[in-house]
Amino acid sequence: MLEQLQQIKNWLEESRHTVVLTGAGMSTESGLADFRSKSGWWQQIDPRTVATTEALTHNYQLFQQFYSARIHALADITPHEGHRILADWQKRGLVQHIATQNVDGLHTLAGSHNVDELHGSIRSVRCQKCHAAAEMSSFLANEACRCGGRLRxxxxxxxxxxxxxxxxxxxxHMKAAQLVIVIGTSLEVYPVSQLPHMTNGxxxxxNLEIEQSHFDIMLKxxxxxxLKIIDALL
Structure with a gap:
């Protein structure tokens, strides 16, 4: 393992354009459950029943309860050392771009800038009907928008x-990358799963569960x- 981490460290120092792509496994060390591992969200709840436009339209009570529980779960969650290391690497010019499938906002809270949240953010709310921004407290209280639309x-x-x-x-950024580091994602969700194929770097x-085979280095x-070991090697 140390040899692989040393190689990533070397690549990081040599690369002029490095992209980091993260998933739910990046946030588990902050205390958040992931989705597709054996103990993740989707082993307990079928996503097709809650995280869909159909649920928003036809089963809003379940939709609102599920996302309210996820929002409340974030209340005491803070970025871990790995988030802060990535933010520091950005500031030092070692990482040029961070993209994430996570909706928890922990990269930004850790100090990262210009983070592309590919699956949106759970920390803000809008109306499904008129698209106006709304207060989080209104969604948690199960209130409707002023226009009568449902909040989400x-x-x-x-x-x-x-x-x-x-x-x-x-x-x-992927097309320009000389190094892409993918952290904590099963890469099962399209189209994000295709992003690592877009680089020549x-x-x-x-990841804790290795289900991919097309990477130069795969580390369980x-x-x-x-990230702490790589940072120490740097």
Missing amino acids: PNVVLFGENLPQQAWNSTLS KTAYI EKAGEA
Whole structure:
């Protein structure tokens, strides 16, 4: 493992354009459950019943309860050392871009800038009908918008398109990358799963469950632990 981490460290120092792509496994060390591991959200709840436009339209009570529980779960969650290391690497010019499938906002809270949130953010709310911004407290209280529409978090639901600006920005950075580090994601969700294929640079994959085979380095490790070792080597 140390040899692989040393190689990632070397690539990081040599690369002039490094992109980091993170998923739910990046946040588990902060105390958040992931989605597709054996103990993740989707082993307990079928996403097709809650995280969809159909649920928003036809089963709003379940939709509102599910996302309210996720929002409340974030109340005492803070970024871990791995988040802070990535933010520091950005400031030092070692990382040029961070993209994430996570909706928790922990990269930004850790000090990262210009983070592309490919699946949106659970920390803000809008009306599904008129698209006006709304107060989080109104959503948690199960209130409707002034126009009568249903409130929802600004997350990407199954069946919805990704935010175009975030997608185009990340795609551009991927094509320019000399190094792509993918951390804590199973890469099962399209179209984000295709992003690592968009680079001609070196690729490293860090995840507790290795289900990919097309990376130059594949490391079965916790995100924060791997990042701390690489940072120490730097």
